[in-house]
Amino acid sequence: MLKINGLTVSHGAIRALDNVSFSVEKGGLTAVIGSNGAGKTTLMRTLSGLKSADSGSATWNDHNLLHGKPEHHVRQGVSHVSEGKSVVAQLSVEENLDLGALWRRNPAEAKKSKAEVFELFPRLHERREQQADTLSGGERQMLAISRAYMARPQLLLLDEPSLGLAPLVIEQIFQSIRHIVDSMGVTVVLVEQNAMGALRIADFGVVLNLGTIAAWGRASDLIADPAVRTAYLGF
Amino acid sequence: MSQFLDMFLIGISAASIYALMAISMVLVWRSTRVVNFAQAGMALLSAYIGYELVSRTGNFWISLPLAMILGAAFSAFIEFFLMRTLLKHSNQGPIAAIAPIIATLGLLGVIRAVIGFIWGHGDVQLEAPLSKVGYKFGDTTLFIGPMGLFVICFVVALLLVVTIVFQKTNIGLALRASAYAPEIAQLSGIRVSGIRTLGWAIAGAAGAAAGILQTVNGTGGLTPESLEFSLLLVFGFIAAVIGGLESLPGAVLGAVILGLVLAFVQIYISGTLVFIVAFILLLAVLILRPQGFLGSKAGRRA
Numbered sequence: 159m160l161k162i163n164g165l166t167v168s169h170g171a172i173r174a175l176d177n178v179s180f181s182v183e184k185g186g187l188t189a190v191i192g193s194n195g196a197g198k199t200t201l202m203r204t205l206s207g208l209k210s211a212d213s214g215s216a217t218w219n220d221h222n223l224l225h226g227k228p229e230h231h232v233r234q235g236v237s238h239v240s241e242g243k244s245v246v247a248q249l250s251v252e253e254n255l256d257l258g259a260l261w262r263r264n265p266a267e268a269k270k271s272k273a274e275v276f277e278l279f280p281r282l283h284e285r286r287e288q289q290a291d292t293l294s295g296g297e298r299q300m301l302a303i304s305r306a307y308m309a310r311p312q313l314l315l316l317d318e319p320s321l322g323l324a325p326l327v328i329e330q331i332f333q334s335i336r337h338i339v340d341s342m343g344v345t346v347v348l349v350e351q352n353a354m355g356a357l358r359i360a361d362f363g364v365v366l367n368l369g370t371i372a373a374w375g376r377a378s379d380l381i382a383d384p385a386v387r388t389a390y391l392g393f
Numbered sequence: 394m395s396q397f398l399d400m401f402l403i404g405i406s407a408a409s410i411y412a413l414m415a416i417s418m419v420l421v422w423r424s425t426r427v428v429n430f431a432q433a434g435m436a437l438l439s440a441y442i443g444y445e446l447v448s449r450t451g452n453f454w455i456s457l458p459l460a461m462i463l464g465a466a467f468s469a470f471i472e473f474f475l476m477r478t479l480l481k482h483s484n485q486g487p488i489a490a491i492a493p494i495i496a497t498l499g500l501l502g503v504i505r506a507v508i509g510f511i512w513g514h515g516d517v518q519l520e521a522p523l524s525k526v527g528y529k530f531g532d533t534t535l536f537i538g539p540m541g542l543f544v545i546c547f548v549v550a551l552l553l554v555v556t557i558v559f560q561k562t563n564i565g566l567a568l569r570a571s572a573y574a575p576e577i578a579q580l581s582g583i584r585v586s587g588i589r590t591l592g593w594a595i596a597g598a599a600g601a602a603a604g605i606l607q608t609v610n611g612t613g614g615l616t617p618e619s620l621e622f623s624l625l626l627v628f629g630f631i632a633a634v635i636g637g638l639e640s641l642p643g644a645v646l647g648a649v650i651l652g653l654v655l656a657f658v659q660i661y662i663s664g665t666l667v668f669i670v671a672f673i674l675l676l677a678v679l680i681l682r683p684q685g686f687l688g689s690k691a692g693r694r695a
Contacts, residue, residue, distance in 0.1 A: 206580065208576065208579075208580075227579065228576075228579040228580050229579050229580075229581075229582050229583055229584050229585070232580065232581065232582035233582055237580070238580050239580075240576065240577070240580060244577050244580065245577065246569075246570050246573050246574045246577055246578070247573070247574070248569070248573045248574075249566075249569065249570060249573070253566055253569075253570075256563075256566060257566055257567075257570050257578070257581045257583070258581050258582075260563055260566065260567060260581065260582065260583060261581070261582035261583065262582075305577075305581060306580070306581075309581065309582055
């Protein structure tokens with residue numbers, strides 16, 4: 159499981175996360191919601207090793223996430239899809255997918271993962287030879303998630319996959335994320351501004367406010383909580 | 394007609410050497426965002442190493458690949474011990490943008506001094522292993538002979554190998570991804586710092602080949618203060634910029650354009666105009682098409 163304890167992270171003099179603690183059970187989908195500047199992206203970047211923490215601890219099973227570079231964490235089963243369509247625009251769709259599985263050095267396993275990805279997103283199969291920057295926003299997001307999936311993660315960190323997408327496309331992406339959790343046994347932490355949409359598909363929710371945890375619990379309980387409703391869900 | 398053919402052959406043989414130099418500059422730029430002015434020194438050092446190997450083994454054909462391997466090792470060493478430390482310590486404020494470039498200029502001076510220290514400041518001769526007498530067809534003597542032909546073929550072969558490595562192999566995919574989007578490459582599990590060193594190593598090998606081939610194809614003379622190597626750096630850099638500084642095919646295209654234009658000027662106008670024309674070409678590209686012929690406007694993402 160993912161255990162975060164007293165995590166504090168700063169950008170220069172500004173404290174982005176202040177003593178954040180929560181845990182995520184294996185196998186579920188946890189949504190992290192909150193307004194702009196709540197520290198959601200900082201949380202993800204810290205967990206994947208792109209940003210260093212001031213204090214606290216974060217572990218996935220027995221693996222310390224606050225020590226070592228991102229490539230090290232990927233090899234321990236933690237993959238991160240960073241904010242804003244995390245694909246290499248100059249590479250083809252298929253090259254992006256191959257990139258995700260390169261470190262595994264196991265072409266047969268990588269091929270299997272690629273087949274799973276193409277089954278989940280047939281559109282990517284159709285466009286496999288196109289350069290990634292010719293894809294639509296939704297397709298790019300599918301590719302970003304697939305690229306991370308190619309690393310065969312146990313824990314997948316997704317940062318705002320719905321950003322800038324049309325409602326129908328968001329729905330499709332969310333359903334695919336749910337599918338990755340249910341059928342492929344991946345634990346997902348999903349950061350979203352689209353709070354209601356994310357809580358609807360999630361098992362658990364974490365509400366961040368100005369770098370601290372405002373609420374934490376089952377997603378259905380958070381949706382029902384009047385305080386969370388008025389402050390974050392807008393009704 | 395024979396004048397035109399000469400122009401073409403002069404242009405292509407110059408272009409083949411500019412192309413190697415341009416590729417080494419592009420590789421270093423792509424992997425670390427540094428314009429490596431020390432490349433001239435590294436190529437010169439490799440040419441001296443080539444000279445040393447030839448005088449010890451007596452065999453140019455063994456010495457050339459050996460010098461390229463040593464050039465690669467030296468370049469990787471520089472990246473690993475100098476550039477990495479430098480980028481770690483001067484990564485903030487105005488100095489961050491300029492420090493790596495200044496450092497490569499400093500390194501250029503150091504390398505030249507070390508060469509003078511080891512081999513002395515006089516001329517040494519790296520003899521051409523093949524005849525430089527032009528091929529004859531009836532009455533006309535072509536500009537290039539066996540040596541020139543070898544240089545062109547060797548460079549074409551090297552370019553093919555580089556293309557296959559970059560486009561068809563896993564290492565090539567890692568090299569491209571790390572160049573275009575280092576953060577995403579890292580998040581994909583690529584050890585980007587190691588790939589960076591590899592990029593410098595390939596650049597070192599290409600620079601070594603450029604240095605040795607230019608020397609044997611030219612006068613064969615080497616001095617630590619060699620003007621020819623400074624020009625090689627400038628022309629390699631111009632070729633890289635014409636191609637967009639990011640693109641390997643662009644670097645080759647830039648070298649061919651530069652080589653042919655300079656040959657045209659040399660044959661039909663005047664040899665004294667070569668430098669002016671090279672710089673006018675550079676300025677024209679920077680004004681009319683600053684992203685180069687094959688560069689992308691998008692640039693690199695974090």
